[in-house]
Structures are given as structure tokens and as C-alpha cells.
Amino acid sequence: MATDTVQQIKDKLSIQDIVAPYVKLTKAGKSLVGLCPFHKEKTPSFHVSVERGTWHCFGCGLGGDGFSFIEKIENVDFKGALKILAEKAGVTIEYSNSSSSRERSSRTERLREVMSRAGEWYAGKLSGSPAETYAKKRNLSNDTVRDWRLGYAPDAWRALLEALTSEGFSIEELLGAGLIKAADGKQGTYYDRFRNRLLFPIRDAAGRVVAFTGRALSADDPAKYLNSPETELYHKSEILFGMDHAKDAIRTRGFTMLVEGQIDVLLAHQSGFENAVALSGTALSEKHLSLMKRYSENLMLVLDADSAGLSATAKSAALALSSGLRIKAARLPAGKDPAELISEDPKDFTARIAAAKPIVDFFLAELAEKESDPHRLLRSAENIVLPLIAAMPSPMEREHFVQIAARTLGLSGEAVRESLKRLQVSPRLQRGEMKRPEVGGSFNNVQRTVQQPARSPAEIRSEQLMAVLGAYPNTPLAKRVKAGYLQITEAKQLPAGILPEQALFKAEQTFGDNPKEDAAEELLHAFEEAVIREAYQEAVMQLRRAESKGDISAIKEAQAKCAKISARLAAFK
Numbered sequence: 001m002a003t004d005t006v007q008q009i010k011d012k013l014s015i016q017d018i019v020a021p022y023v024k025l026t027k028a029g030k031s032l033v034g035l036c037p038f039h040k041e042k043t044p045s046f047h048v049s050v051e052r053g054t055w056h057c058f059g060c061g062l063g064g065d066g067f068s069f070i071e072k073i074e075n076v077d078f079k080g081a082l083k084i085l086a087e088k089a090g091v092t093i094e095y096s097n098s099s100s101s102r103e104r105s106s107r108t109e110r111l112r113e114v115m116s117r118a119g120e121w122y123a124g125k126l127s128g129s130p131a132e133t134y135a136k137k138r139n140l141s142n143d144t145v146r147d148w149r150l151g152y153a154p155d156a157w158r159a160l161l162e163a164l165t166s167e168g169f170s171i172e173e174l175l176g177a178g179l180i181k182a183a184d185g186k187q188g189t190y191y192d193r194f195r196n197r198l199l200f201p202i203r204d205a206a207g208r209v210v211a212f213t214g215r216a217l218s219a220d221d222p223a224k225y226l227n228s229p230e231t232e233l234y235h236k237s238e239i240l241f242g243m244d245h246a247k248d249a250i251r252t253r254g255f256t257m258l259v260e261g262q263i264d265v266l267l268a269h270q271s272g273f274e275n276a277v278a279l280s281g282t283a284l285s286e287k288h289l290s291l292m293k294r295y296s297e298n299l300m301l302v303l304d305a306d307s308a309g310l311s312a313t314a315k316s317a318a319l320a321l322s323s324g325l326r327i328k329a330a331r332l333p334a335g336k337d338p339a340e341l342i343s344e345d346p347k348d349f350t351a352r353i354a355a356a357k358p359i360v361d362f363f364l365a366e367l368a369e370k371e372s373d374p375h376r377l378l379r380s381a382e383n384i385v386l387p388l389i390a391a392m393p394s395p396m397e398r399e400h401f402v403q404i405a406a407r408t409l410g411l412s413g414e415a416v417r418e419s420l421k422r423l424q425v426s427p428r429l430q431r432g433e434m435k436r437p438e439v440g441g442s443f444n445n446v447q448r449t450v451q452q453p454a455r456s457p458a459e460i461r462s463e464q465l466m467a468v469l470g471a472y473p474n475t476p477l478a479k480r481v482k483a484g485y486l487q488i489t490e491a492k493q494l495p496a497g498i499l500p501e502q503a504l505f506k507a508e509q510t511f512g513d514n515p516k517e518d519a520a521e522e523l524l525h526a527f528e529e530a531v532i533r534e535a536y537q538e539a540v541m542q543l544r545r546a547e548s549k550g551d552i553s554a555i556k557e558a559q560a561k562c563a564k565i566s567a568r569l570a571a572f573k
């Protein structure tokens with residue numbers, strides 16, 4: 001890649017030069033702020049750090065460097081952003097000498113071309129085909145079919161292969177794109193992967209075709225749905241079907257609607273739910289979640305009555321909660337998928353979406369309906385609902401749902417909290433390596449915020465303190481924070497871990513332009529209290545274990561420890 005060009009651009013253009021033409025920026029403390037161009041807002045939450053060359057929005061969670069800003073706002077890829085900024089900076093783009101990287105990028109370009117061409121070719125075959133008849137039968141309107149560029153793979157062995165090779169694409173390119181397959185046992189013989197199917201192009205969030213799903217048109221076809229294989233362009237754990245069409249609606253409606261299949265997505269969009277997306281033949285992954293989080297922090301699961309078991313759904317929901325999404329779920333009536341319900345009774349569908357419940361309430365209601373035996377109900381609630389609560393990063397939210405669970409199950413809040421504690425993992429303070437995320441030459445690091453599971457109060461404060469050190473290096477404040485931190489943790493060195501850009505902006509926002517040495521005293525105090533509380537909980541657990549084993553000397557030791565820590569804790573009251 002053009003690394004020299006990237007550096008030259010960075011030397012000539014500040015992040016302010018890049019952002020200012022799009023966003024009116026005003027100075028606020030150490031950073032510049034303005035109204036975010038990527039989500040609707042009335043008070044500014046879009047921050048720019050000239051010092052670090054980065055930007056971050058506290059409203060929608062987007063952030064990155066100057067290149068990623070241009071990629072987003074101009075809706076171009078890295079190459080496009082490079083062109084725009086090179087021109088602005090008056091720099092000519094120089095490509096590095098590495099021929100292998102040039103070959104690789106031109107190969108990727110060719111794969112993109114062949115996929116885009118195949119999409120057009122299939123779409124051109126649709127009119128008058130059995131696939132068009134099938135699409136009509138499924139209530140897909142002409143507009144929908146055209147907007148989503150649905151296509152038809154003819155009932156022939158080599159129709160696409162012959163068409164595209166005659167246009168100059170090679171067998172190797174068609175294989176690499178997953179459009180053709182080698183025949184078993186017959187060397188040098190290839191045939192089209194998709195035959196006699198209605199084709200749905202799968203696009204990435206930028207709208208480029210990366211794969212296809214084919215719906216069989218013949219009733220005796222053994223595979224009802226057939227997907228492209230994983231290729232250089234297509235990684236199913238990173239793609240949400242429909243995201244290219246859905247992203248604007250997700251931003252304006254404030255949530256992503258996750259339905260089960262591609263036809264569900266199309267019909268949802270057709271009836272005004274333009275925020276619907278689907279997975280393509282895979283489980284929900286962290287990459288899917290971070291893609292969703294670019295556009296909204298709210299996720300709505302739309303579940304068929306007979307969809308995958310509750311525990312599988314709960315597992316995906318826990319993953320999504322721990323990445324910081326808020327989740328609701330809507331249940332469809334038995335025997336109907338979204339596609340059917342939307343076509344037959346759009347009002348009922350809308351009502352069910354409006355009546356969606358927060359995920360914990362949803363599971364409590366589902367379990368109560370399925371389990372009449374109170375003991376079994378408790379056990380399934382413990383297995384399914386508590387992990388969801390435990391996955392929530394916010395202590396206040398956790399407490400809110402603890403109370404709801406307690407009320408529904410007829411338990412005390414204390415009992416639920418006690419079971420919850422047994423699920424939660426011990427603090428992960430000392431782990432990994434503390435460094436700033438790289439914002440330099442590497443690109444695409446926008447949104448590479450590490451997805452963290454639920455964190456304890458001590459961990460949260462710890463990160464805030466580390467952010468103070470990162471935002472105000474070599475100041476009396478930093479010195480004071482470092483000394484205080486080491487004293488509280490009784491550690492020899494500062495903890496390791498990746499510091500998110502967002503935390504640095506937050507620190508600057510809190511502490512302003514020129515903070516005094518003692519500006520973080522309150523934070524240090526809160527950190528100390530949280531650390532002692534966790535140590536106390538740990539000591540109590542140790543005492544319980546010793547008691548259950550009946551080990552007298554271990555009991556005495558643990559009791560002494562508890563007493564010592566509780567004396568320290570008393571100082572905070």
C-alpha cells in the first residue's frame with residue numbers, strides 16, 4: 001500500500017483540516033467538538049483531538065482517524081479516501097515497490113469485478129424466468145426485486161461460466177469468487193455453482209456484492225438454500241445481509257432488527273421496516289455485533305415461534321449484551337415466519353414489534369409459559385436468565401433486572417444477587433499489555449474497539465485512571481495518579497491492557513484543558529473503595545470455601561483477612 005503517501009498526507013493535513021469542511025468545530029477543553037455528521041443530534045457529542053489526530057462520537061460510538069472519517073462521510077473505501085486526501089494535501093500517490101501487495105490488491109479488484117458482473121448477469125436473466133414467478137409467489141414486489149437486484153441462475157451447467165470467460169474473466173477468478181466448482185474426478189472440468197435458483201446477492205455494508213444465496217426452484221432439489229463458499233471477499237461471520245440497505249434506517253429508527261432469513265429481510269423492508277438485516281447461515285459473531293454498533297446500540301430479535309431453542313438464542317443475546325448492545329425480543333405466532341406474517345397481516349407484525357420486551361423480561365415470560373413446575377422454572381431461569389444479567393456491562397442495569405427477575409420468580413433480590421455473584425468472573429485487572437490503539441499508518445482501525453465483557457467497578461475506574469495518564473502525560477496530575485494507583489493496588493507497575501480512544505476523549509472532557517495536580521483525587525478515592533470491596537468479596541468467598549471444607553486453620557486465616565479488610569472498608573463510610 002501507499003504508506004509513504006499516507007505519512008505525507010498526515011504531515012500536511014491535521015485532523016482539523018480534514019473534518020472542518022464537514023463539521024463546524026468549536027474548542028472545548030483539550031478537544032474540538034461539533035454536531036456529529038453520522039447521527040442526528042442537537043447537542044454536540046462529536047469530539048476531535050488535534051494532538052492525537054483522532055475523532056470520536058459519544059453519541060453513536062463511531063471514531064477513528066482522518067482516513068476513516070473520509071471513508072465514512074464520503075462513503076468510499078480506503079483507496080477512495082486516500083485519493084481525496086492526497087488531492088487536498090497536494091501529494092501524489094506513490095505505491096510501494098512490493099509487487100506481491102500490488103498483485104494481491106489487483107486480484108481483489110478482479111474478484112470484486114467478477115462478482116459485480118455476475119450479479120448483473122444473473123439479474124439480467126430474471127425477467128420471465130421461473131425465479132421471477134417464485135419471487136411473486138413469495139409476495140416480493142417488482143420494486144423490491146429491482147432494488148435488491150435479485151437474479152436467476154438458469155437451469156444449465158455452464159451458462160455463467162461461458163458468459164464470463166467470454167468477457168475475459170479467468171477460470172481461476174471464477175473459482176476464487178466461488179461462482180464455479182471443479183467437477184469431481186474430471187480434471188479441468190468446471191460447472192456453475194448456482195443452477196435453477198432464485199439468487200439473492202449478499203453485499204457488504206458498502207454495497208459491494210461479495211456472495212450469493214440461491215433458493216432452489218425445483219421441489220426435488222435436496223438443498224433448499226445454497227450459499228457461496230467463504231472467499232477472499234466473503235467471510236460470513238462479518239456480513240449482515242441487508243446492512244447496505246438498512247444502515248440509514250437503523251440510524252434514524254435507533255435500532256437494528258434481526259430477522260432469520262433473506263426473504264424476511266426483503267419483506268420487512270418492503271413493508272417499511274427498512275432497518276431489518278439477517279445472518280447468512282452462521283451464528284451471531286463479535287464482528288456482526290461491532291458492525292451493528294456502528295449504526296445503533298439497540299438490537300431487536302424477531303423470533304419465529306419454532307426458531308432455534310431458547311438456550312441458543314440466549315447465548316447469542318448474552319454475547320450481544322456483553323458487547324454493550326441493548327436487546328429486545330419479539331415473538332411471532334406459532335407456525336408463521338416474519339415473511340408470512342408481514343404479507344398476511346402487517347398490522348399484527350407491527351403490533352408485535354411494538355410490544356417487544358427487554359430480553360430478560362422476554363425470557364422470564366417465555367420460561368414461565370413453558371415450565372409449570374416451579375423447581376424446573378427456577379433452574380431454567382438460573383441457566384438462561386442469570387447469564388444474561390451477568391453479561392450486562394452496567395451495574396445499574398444489572399440491578400434493575402435483578403429486581404425484575406426476583407419479582408417474577410418470587411424470590412428476594414438478595415437471593416438473585418447471590419446466584420449472580422457465583423456466575424461472575426473475578427476481576428481481570430492485570431492482563432494484557434497497556435498501549436494506545438495504533439492510529440498511525442494502519443487503516444481500518446476505526447471501530448476496532450475491543451469488545452469487553454461486563455466489567456467490575458474497580459476495572460471501570462482503573463481504565464478511567466489509565467486514561468488520565470494517557471491524556472495528560474508528563475504532568476503533575478499524571479505523576480500523582482500513578483503514585484496513587486500503585487499505592488492502592490500494592491502493585492509494582494501499572495496494569496496492562498488496551499486503552500480505547502474513547503476513554504482518552506472522556507478523560508479530556510472531564511478534566512479540561514489544564515487540570516490541577518489533585519484533579520483526580522475523587523476518582524482515586526472511588527477506585528480505592530472499589531478495590532477494597534472486591535478484595536472483601538473475595539475474602540468472604542474464601543471463608544465460605546474454608547467453612548464448607550471444615551478446614552479450621554483456613555477458616556481462621558480467612559476470618560482475619562475479612563476483619564482486616566472490613567476495617568479498611570469502614571473508613572469509607
Ligand SMILES: [Zn+2]
Pocket residue numbers: 036037038039046057058059060061062
Ligand atoms: Zn455520532
